[in-house]
Amino acid sequence: MEERIVCxxxxxxIATSATYFAVIASRLRGTPASQVEWVTPxxxxxGISIVGTxxxxxxxxxxxxxxxxVRGRPVDIEHGTDERDREIKRYGTRKTQAIVGVGxxxxxxxxxxxxxxxxxxxxxxxxxxLSAIVETNxxxxxxxxxx
Amino acid sequence: xxxxxxxxVTNNIKALRTARGDMTQAELAERLGVTRQTVIAIEQGRxxxxxxxxxxxARALQVTLDEVFHYPNQD
Numbered sequence: 001m002e003e004r005i006v007c008x009x010x011x012x013x014i015a016t017s018a019t020y021f022a023v024i025a026s027r028l029r030g031t032p033a034s035q036v037e038w039v040t041p042x043x044x045x046x047g048i049s050i051v052g053t054x055x056x057x058x059x060x061x062x063x064x065x066x067x068x069x070v071r072g073r074p075v076d077i078e079h080g081t082d083e084r085d086r087e088i089k090r091y092g093t094r095k096t097q098a099i100v101g102v103g104x105x106x107x108x109x110x111x112x113x114x115x116x117x118x119x120x121x122x123x124x125x126x127x128x129x130l131s132a133i134v135e136t137n138x139x140x141x142x143x144x145x146x147x
Numbered sequence: 148x149x150x151x152x153x154x155x156v157t158n159n160i161k162a163l164r165t166a167r168g169d170m171t172q173a174e175l176a177e178r179l180g181v182t183r184q185t186v187i188a189i190e191q192g193r194x195x196x197x198x199x200x201x202x203x204x205a206r207a208l209q210v211t212l213d214e215v216f217h218y219p220n221q222d
Binding site: 001003080082083084085143144145146147 | 180
């Protein structure tokens with residue numbers, strides 16, 4: 001179940017973030033950054049990622065159980081987390097510490113030089129997106145190949 | 148990683164399950180309180196369980212720890 005959640009989240013993070021950055025990039029053309037409306041699209045992006053992961057995981061679980069039924073196997077839907085899931089979660093978090101560190105440092109520097117909130121918000125969002133992509137990739141690799 | 152297993156620890160869980168009257172992975176997982184995927188990962192050497200879980204596996208299979216897990220010599 002945890003692996004399925006991670007896979008769904010990875011797909012959604014890439015899709016929603018790519019859409020967000022495409023929208024923001026198009027708004028930036030010919031408009032000063034300080035006048036670009038980015039808060040609402042970002043909130044939508046975050047909301048869709050969270051709700052989409054929940055709905056997507058439920059749908060993927062239903063699809064997996066149907067697939068098992070079609071193949072004549074007993075339906076075996078696992079839920080909850082165990083020791084391995086928790087270790088993989090810690091492993092994934094550890095692997096993204098450097099990215100989060102760069103994000104914190106970069107955000108502070110942008111604030112110190114009095115950058116527009118557009119750049120601070122979007123830089124932090126970019127870091128969050130990169131961190132999520134790296135973390136989910138590390139976790140999927142750990143689930144499939146070991147760690 | 149290039150196909151190399153992440154651990155040098157090997158185990159006999161599959162053979163021991165069979166010896167214990169064809170205990171399924173799901174049954175072993177239930178006894179251990181983990182998912183079947185975790186049992187599969189341990190059997191295939193993709194995950195080294197904690198010492199505590201290793202003892203639980205040995206107990207569930209009614210053997211000693213070193214009958215379940217092996218660690219090869221360096222040379």
